[in-house]
Amino acid sequence: MRKITIDPITRLEGHGKISIFLNDDGSVANVYLQIPELRGFEKFSEGRPIEDMPQITQRICGVCPEAHHMAATKALDDMFHTEPTSTAKKIRELLYSAFYVTDHTTHFYILGGPDFVMGPDAPVAQRNILGVIAKVGMELAGKVLNTRKENHWIIQTVGGRQIHPVFGLPGGVSKRISEEDRNQIEEIAKRNVEFALLSLKVFNDIVLKNKSYVDMITSDAFTHKTYYMGLVDDKNKVNFYDGKVRVVDPDGKEFAKYAPREYLENVAEHVEPWSYTKFPFLKKVGWKGFVDGKDSGVYRATPLSRLNAADGMATPRAQEAYEKMYETLGGKPVHFTLATHWARLVELLYAAERLLELVQDKEITGPNIRNIPANKPDEGVGIVEAPRGTLTHHYVADEMGRIKKCNLIVGTTNNQAALFMSIKKAAQALIQPGKEISESLLNQIEMAWRPYDPCMSCSTHNLPGTMPLEVTIFDAGGKEIKRLVR
Amino acid sequence: MKPRVAFFDFTGCEGCQLEVLNFNLEIVDLIGAVDIVEFREASSDHSEEYDIAFIEGSQTTQKDVERVQKIREKAGILVALGACSCTGGVNALKNRFPMEENLKVVYGDAAKYYTTIPTRPTSAYVKVDVHLHGCPPNRNEVISLVKCLLTGKKFELCHNPVCVECKLAENVCAFERGEFCLGPVTRGGCNAVCVTAGRKCWGCRAPVDEPNINSEKELLAKYGLTVDDVLNQFKLFNGALEVSK
Numbered sequence: 001m002r003k004i005t006i007d008p009i010t011r012l013e014g015h016g017k018i019s020i021f022l023n024d025d026g027s028v029a030n031v032y033l034q035i036p037e038l039r040g041f042e043k044f045s046e047g048r049p050i051e052d053m054p055q056i057t058q059r060i061c062g063v064c065p066e067a068h069h070m071a072a073t074k075a076l077d078d079m080f081h082t083e084p085t086s087t088a089k090k091i092r093e094l095l096y097s098a099f100y101v102t103d104h105t106t107h108f109y110i111l112g113g114p115d116f117v118m119g120p121d122a123p124v125a126q127r128n129i130l131g132v133i134a135k136v137g138m139e140l141a142g143k144v145l146n147t148r149k150e151n152h153w154i155i156q157t158v159g160g161r162q163i164h165p166v167f168g169l170p171g172g173v174s175k176r177i178s179e180e181d182r183n184q185i186e187e188i189a190k191r192n193v194e195f196a197l198l199s200l201k202v203f204n205d206i207v208l209k210n211k212s213y214v215d216m217i218t219s220d221a222f223t224h225k226t227y228y229m230g231l232v233d234d235k236n237k238v239n240f241y242d243g244k245v246r247v248v249d250p251d252g253k254e255f256a257k258y259a260p261r262e263y264l265e266n267v268a269e270h271v272e273p274w275s276y277t278k279f280p281f282l283k284k285v286g287w288k289g290f291v292d293g294k295d296s297g298v299y300r301a302t303p304l305s306r307l308n309a310a311d312g313m314a315t316p317r318a319q320e321a322y323e324k325m326y327e328t329l330g331g332k333p334v335h336f337t338l339a340t341h342w343a344r345l346v347e348l349l350y351a352a353e354r355l356l357e358l359v360q361d362k363e364i365t366g367p368n369i370r371n372i373p374a375n376k377p378d379e380g381v382g383i384v385e386a387p388r389g390t391l392t393h394h395y396v397a398d399e400m401g402r403i404k405k406c407n408l409i410v411g412t413t414n415n416q417a418a419l420f421m422s423i424k425k426a427a428q429a430l431i432q433p434g435k436e437i438s439e440s441l442l443n444q445i446e447m448a449w450r451p452y453d454p455c456m457s458c459s460t461h462n463l464p465g466t467m468p469l470e471v472t473i474f475d476a477g478g479k480e481i482k483r484l485v486r
Numbered sequence: 487m488k489p490r491v492a493f494f495d496f497t498g499c500e501g502c503q504l505e506v507l508n509f510n511l512e513i514v515d516l517i518g519a520v521d522i523v524e525f526r527e528a529s530s531d532h533s534e535e536y537d538i539a540f541i542e543g544s545q546t547t548q549k550d551v552e553r554v555q556k557i558r559e560k561a562g563i564l565v566a567l568g569a570c571s572c573t574g575g576v577n578a579l580k581n582r583f584p585m586e587e588n589l590k591v592v593y594g595d596a597a598k599y600y601t602t603i604p605t606r607p608t609s610a611y612v613k614v615d616v617h618l619h620g621c622p623p624n625r626n627e628v629i630s631l632v633k634c635l636l637t638g639k640k641f642e643l644c645h646n647p648v649c650v651e652c653k654l655a656e657n658v659c660a661f662e663r664g665e666f667c668l669g670p671v672t673r674g675g676c677n678a679v680c681v682t683a684g685r686k687c688w689g690c691r692a693p694v695d696e697p698n699i700n701s702e703k704e705l706l707a708k709y710g711l712t713v714d715d716v717l718n719q720f721k722l723f724n725g726a727l728e729v730s731k
């Protein structure tokens with residue numbers, strides 16, 4: 001059993017590999033999941049000049065380099081004890097909002113969307129971007145591509161490069177926004193808001209008006225009662241760029257609220273012998289295994305978690321969408337994993353509105369973009385909300401200003417335990433004694449993990465195609481009885 | 487028949503593929519002219535041949551080596567796409583430590599189940615026909631390469647250092663701002679984007695063919711830096727440079 005699950009080859013190839021073990025009677029005994037590793041970034045940053053960290057760490061992931069760049073830059077602010085200027089903070093948040101617009105758009109329409117838009121029973125061949133285009137129509141599909149393109153332009157213009165931006169410096173940013181660029185960004189921001197509203201309407205029409213989809217969202221197979229984590233501002237509203245980390249319990253009550261530097265008192269990482277992946281959990285609750293409920297330290301950090309952990313959204317239309325979601329799904333917190341897709345669209349609208357607010361802010365084109373650090377760097381923590389979960393960077397510098405220690409808790413890792421539980425639960429509901437194990441099982445198991453958008457959801461399925469996925473099923477004697485690969 | 491183009495990813499962040507394939511409109515045209523047959527691993531049951539194979543990422547395990555050799559056998563033209571594949575990229579920073587130490591950090595107690603080898607660029611194992619440098623490479627350069635390959639024109643990399651484009655962009659030199667810039671010895675072709683954004687060049691596009699070390703030395707001396715400083719800074723993206731061909 002162990003021999004099979006610890007197979008670094010499949011992992012390094014970026015496959016999502018799931019191994020399912022059955023009992024004698026053919027029901028599910030256990031499930032193992034493997035995810036690509038971090039390539040040792042914590043180790044190989046050692047000895048590099050600390051200013052290189054925003055450049056180094058963003059190479060963890062080409063899908064969300066902006067998140068690492070931002071968390072690293074904030075950790076540098078903290079190491080130098082230097083607050084960025086007000087304009088610099090706004091420029092950073094502006095870029096970050098544009099990033100959220102592209103990332104959430106990609107996820108909804110290209111990665112997660114196919115599950116919903118096409119429906120769970122659609123054949124694999126149609127569950128991709130081409131199928132989505134056929135269903136929602138060329139006009140909307142054109143808008144999806146255009147939204148991505150325009151927001152990539154913002155990232156490139158403000159951050160210096162589209163993939164792997166370079167603008168983050170301790171105490172500020174390296175480049176002002178010109179009035180001309182501001183005007184263009186404002187036009188894009190207005191289109192983003194329209195696009196986000198349209199996306200919520202699409203969700204309403206295709207998903208919410210269809211009873212079988214709603215039944216699936218609210219079904220037990222896709223439900224877990226866990227703690228939820230997310231960054232909030234000083235009014236406890238969702239914030240992606242800054243604030244304190246708030247955790248609510250499975251009843252929705254505030255359990256903890258901590259500043260970045262206090263993360264180690266709140267989060268610890270559990271290690272399992274069958275997986276190199278670490279499983280973060282709430283230290284003050286404790287690790288009780290892969291179970292949900294109030295006594296288990298398992299938490300989730302996803303778009304839905306952020307909404308659950310906050311008291312609302314800081315922009316008006318996103319707040320309306322937020323209220324509608326909770327009304328429809330029976331109040332806070334929502335435990336239905338599949339509702340994460342809906343929450344992602346609420347966040348898309350918030351990111352769009354926030355971008356518009358920032359670009360209309362008088363300070364945004366201001367000249368004062370950096371406070372030059374005057375202190376010696378020592379230790380610092382930077383936290384942002386990555387689209388896939390709370391992202392923590394923690395560095396310690398040596399005397400020469402080089403990295404002595406680096407600790408990272410990356411977006412997807414937060415959800416590792418829950419991801420594993422969700423797959424297991426879906427497998428248990430779907431694989432039953434005497435029932436044929438079919439290809440459509442792959443789809444449904446994929447649906448269980450898709451809401452978390454694990455990081456290996458990579459460029460490979462940005463193209464017309466399907467996610468690389470491998471499910472191996474073993475009988476009680478450890479013999480492989482079925483293998484589904486695509 | 488349309489030329490068959492394949493993308494394979496090894497150890498890297500996949501940023502190169504995203505840069506190229508980000509659904510931008512130029513790419514849609516290009517996609518119309520070629521057949522993208524593969525964009526994951528070469529699975530054993532595929533016996534396809536590729537006219538152009540793009541390799542993204544560096545080779546960091548024995549399996550990677552075998553896989554890239556298999557791809558080479560089936561590929562007409564093999565392109566190393568991006569710093570990871572060309573010169574090791576950031577992954578090669580791990581070569582500064584003993585491999586057992588790296589394994590221990592990544593896998594902890596499970597380290598005994600794994601092996602790893604030092605990060606190597608693709609050319610350390612197979613013949614590479616074209617190197618497209620950069621972390622990630624410049625999208626226009628990729629497009630112009632594919633166009634050249636389609637029309638049989640000769641493809642030329644930029645042979646000037648980044649400084650040439652930087653001066654054209656009328657940037658204030660990073661050295662004048664007290665920063666240490668690798669532009670004088672780095673291959674251009676990126677329009678010095680990082681300097682234009684108010685930063686400096688980190689050398690992600692690898693050394694220019696014949697770097698003018700002497701003039702660089704003078705410049706370094708003027709700012710109190712040594713050749714070792716340059717080499718150390720170059721390690722950020724080119725840690726396995728010495729074994730690339």
Ligand code: SF4
Nearest residue numbers: 498501568569570621
């Ligand atoms: S070269 Fe850079 S962008 Fe490309 S895979 Fe490597 S780290 Fe990512």
Ligand code: SF4
Nearest residue numbers: 649652659660667669
């Ligand atoms: S900033 Fe760098 S690339 Fe530009 S001119 Fe100066 S040394 Fe050359």
Ligand code: SF4
Nearest residue numbers: 676680687688690691
């Ligand atoms: S300026 Fe230097 S670091 Fe920036 S893209 Fe060009 S070669 Fe790479």
